[in-house]
Amino acid sequence: MKKKILLTTATVVILLAAVLTAGSFYLVNFALVDANRHRDSNFNRAMTNYPELRPWIDSLKAEGALSDTFVVMPTGERAHALYARSTKAHGATAVLVHGYTDNATSMLMIARIYNRYMNYNILLPDLHGHGQSYGKDIQMGWKDRLDVMHWIDIAPGIFRTPADSMRLVVHGISMGAATTMCVSGEQTPKYVKCFVEDCGYTSVWDEFAHELKGRFSLPEFPLLYTASWVVQMKYGWSFSEASPLKQVAKCNKPMLFIHGDNDTYVPTTMVYPLYEAKSQPKQLWIAPGSKHALSYRDHKSEYIRKVTEFVSKWNGAENWKLRGES
Structure with a gap:
């Protein structure tokens, strides 16, 4: 028995x-x-969602300013990014990090803020396993932080700017925001001046x-x-271990936190412990009524204003202005 x-x-x-x-x-x-991913770098999806992108993208293409680059990461893997130089940047550069299953083109509406309004160079990497970068697995921002740090390290070369003349901001949305916060907890070059995270998760x-x-x-x-x-x-x-919350607690550089107050995918409640964990300087903006990753779409003028004012304060940017557009 x-x-x-x-x-x-x-x-x-x-x-x-x-x-x-x-x-x-x-x-x-x-x-x-x-998980299904947008692997191509076709701009049509971005321009359909955000029609204001078309004239800006057309002008970049006409000037030959928008380019692709492929680099080999320290892991030996091949990675892709879009980038555009600005003749008025004087070293001001934005690294823009996309979200889960997206690719570099999904950050073009944010790139427009930096390039058109603030005269920044822009660098939009495809994260591991996304877009045209190598890989099948999604790293949820954790190991991605190492890839983004490599893009930061080679940015002076890409934009032909001495490192001591560069002023760089990292801005991410969703998983890209988690990546941004994970980067913020590491030792970053002196020319990394501030961070913007939009609807990232605690861990x-x-x-x-x-x-x-x-x-x-x-x-x-x-x-x-x-x-x-x-x-x-x-x-x-x-x-x-993949904890933006733990990483942001180690960050001593300025960070702007953005979150929609109707976000149920990455719940709005996650932004508060993140904000509390971060030491000063910091700023928090809760976008009224916005669902996940839609704060820019719902509040374009306010989003542009919040970002430009914050980044200009901490990145030493000059000569930007809002042009009365939505």
């Missing part, structure tokens, strides 16, 4: 372990491998726990624990 009970118990445990393992691999593949663990509950009505235990272990084994990082 005892042998039968032990056998039954062992069978149940093995079945549960198999189900949990299968569920963990499914979750990892669903979120980090199989990958928190975001996945939120999605697990919302999409699948499942608690974080045990699946999130085992899925994080799978990611550690396959990709060398874990959900818990």
Whole structure:
């Protein structure tokens, strides 16, 4: 009888372990491998969503100012970025980081703020596994921070500007905002002057726990624990270590926090502990009524004003002005 009970118990445990393992691999593949991504650098999607981009992009193309570049990362992987030089930049440069499953072109509306209104050079990388950059897995901003730091390091060469003349801001949206905050906690060059994060999450663990509950009505235990272990084994990082909250607490450079007050994808509540963790200087803007990553779309003039005023204060930018456009 005892042998039968032990056998039954062992069978149940093995079945549960198999189900949990299968569920963990499914979750990892669903979120980090199989997620549909916009791989091309076609500008049409961006211009359809934001028609004001067309004349600006056409003028950049006419001037031959908008270019592509491919570089080899320290990991040996090939990475892609869009960039445009401004003859009036005098070293002022914006590195603009896109969100989950997007690519560089999804940041063109933000690039327009810096290039058209503030006369900045702009650099828009495709993160690992996105756009034309190498990779199949999404790194959720954690290992991406190392790639963005490499783009920051080579920016003086791309824009033919001595490092001691460069003044650089990093601005990200959604996963790009998480990446930006993860970068902010590292040792960055002196020419990195400030950061702008728009609707980033506190940690990958928190975001996945939120999605697990919302999409699948499942608690974080045990699946999130085992899925994080799978990611550690396959990709060398874990959900818990990928923490913009911990990183931003180490940042001593200025940061502007932006979040829509109707964001349910990365809940608005996440911005408050992030803001509290960050030491001064800092600024917070909650965009009224905006859902996830739509603060610019809903409040164009105010978004432009908030960004230009903040960045100009801390990045030493000059000669920018709003032109009365939405």
